[in-house]
Amino acid sequence: MTIIRKYDKVLLEHGSGGLLSNELIAGSFLPHFSNPYLERLEDSAILTIGNQKLCFTTDSYVVSPIFFPGGDIGSLAVHGTVNDLAVCGGKPLFMSTGFILEEGFPFASLEKIIASMAEAAKTAGVKIVTGDTKVVPRGAADGIFINTSGIGIVEYEGSLSVKSIKAGDVIIINGTIGDHGAAIIKSRENLGMEAEVISDSAPLNGLISEILKANPNIHCMRDATRGGLGAILAEIAQSANIQINIAEQFIPVQDNVRGICEILGLDPLYLANEGKMVLFCPSADAPNVLATMQKHELGKAAAIIGNVATGTQGRVVLKTSIGGERIVDLPTGELVPRIC
């Protein structure tokens, strides 16, 4: 059972994707908005309208800086919402955009962002069909915030949910972790590093469509965004009441990302990704799923990183490279605000 602490004021950590984010949802939102759609707490709501099974999701993007190696707030706003639909088995169809602009925001930047959104939407095969723009006086917002909401159609027959995860399931990731977080941090700080770090921001719907076509037994998928792989797995372990075992040596991390983490004392497990998903499936299916992933551009570095064990419920155990073990908790504090 979650213990809800009460705060007088909102902290940065309430937006971290970690412990206080979950407390905010459980303590403030759910008691008022309670309904079966929302209570699933997956990346998208699953809706049945007539005989159509749809998914619906929303995210606001406040990333700083708005332009970064590998993307910008516009492409990120498309990819993030596309991915939230795709990991729920949805084929993304339609998207809305809500812009909040600060008076004085440069039109050149706005048009670059709009062009980038359009390009990202085209690549992902999703149509931007409705929108809204508000302008607030100088100082009332920082440049530009973008909300996107998305609608997809769910054609996959299986039930994709943390509730479908079973002991023995294998956990697969589609590539290296922490690239987006490291790219944003490097854009902000002068680390005296030459090596370029590029965000992994990308639409996962193509990859996921290939996986689902070839594998009828996928149990659960999640994109590992805010809070990184560590937060997502800790949340899943709690929510599904399972023990997750992962091994550090199998988790792909790029050298330059590891370098940034060493300089700043960060753990790549908790760095945000914007083009990474974790997938749970029966061990018998894992080789086929892995092969499907590795054939796709966005899954070349896919790897099996662990499994679901019959152990202590609600926790993630990491076997470290030097042979030790540690618990991966939900992150506390907010190391990198405005990561997405």
Add this chain to the structure above:
Amino acid sequence: MTIIRKYDKVLLEHGSGGLLSNELIAGSFLPHFSNPYLERLEDSAILTIGNQKLCFTTDSYVVSPIFFPGGDIGSLAVHGTVNDLAVCGGKPLFMSTGFILEEGFPFASLEKIIASMAEAAKTAGVKIVTGDTKVVPRGAADGIFINTSGIGIVEYEGSLSVKSIKAGDVIIINGTIGDHGAAIIKSRENLGMEAEVISDSAPLNGLISEILKANPNIHCMRDATRGGLGAILAEIAQSANIQINIAEQFIPVQDNVRGICEILGLDPLYLANEGKMVLFCPSADAPNVLATMQKHELGKAAAIIGNVATGTQGRVVLKTSIGGERIVDLPTGELVPRIC
């Protein structure tokens, strides 16, 4: 044809719902996002998924102050999106919420707003099924911004669109104009006025459902929000290439709203509403539509305010109370930023 002026920086007026808002859409968004769904430029996109006709809309809310007589940013965020669905003939079903919070925002205010949203959603019969919260550092936003996106199902058989408006159509409004704008202005300024002014923020889906049930020949509906009745009619006149004639004496305005307008030199025609819709229908149907409206709580002060004439295309002509005539243009400038 719209002449698009280019600006270096975003002005407050680009969010006004007036001339520069339209230029922003036509000059910056449409060239990139162009598709038949978006180009309708109605309050919601109409989507066909399988055999279902759905509508989809989004709005961000940045109103200041966040609590005002008659509502708050939470109820407003529900009503605004419910109304955008309803005027397109949609029965609102599902809604998303995206919160952007400033670090330090009081939890007491947040919980009051969440409770207010939940209450408004319940009244409107819509379910909040998915959400997101971001927190930005102190100074990077002003308190709280809320995005809501909504999905509705369109059951009305008629084609509700500015394109369906015909010469001879009668124009009906469901009540007094300018209440929301006046309430916000009065909350901000010390006008030395005793009389309370209460926002008209309300969900129009119940009223609209009654109207559509009883009247198969409605041509077009719009809610008259940002920019007020004047902006909406000017936009419709341009977009449908028609002349609209309205008579000042028939447009309902409360005395206290008129009072505020006189003190500040504002025109109630351009003050925002959050519970008002204009409707276009054949004159033969107008008595029945008006009667249906007046039977409903939110249509008691409904009135016929004008008609569609065969005159100069693309303009709105107001017959003033003292017998003169003037053109109602799209508003320029932004008299009341952060009205919604």
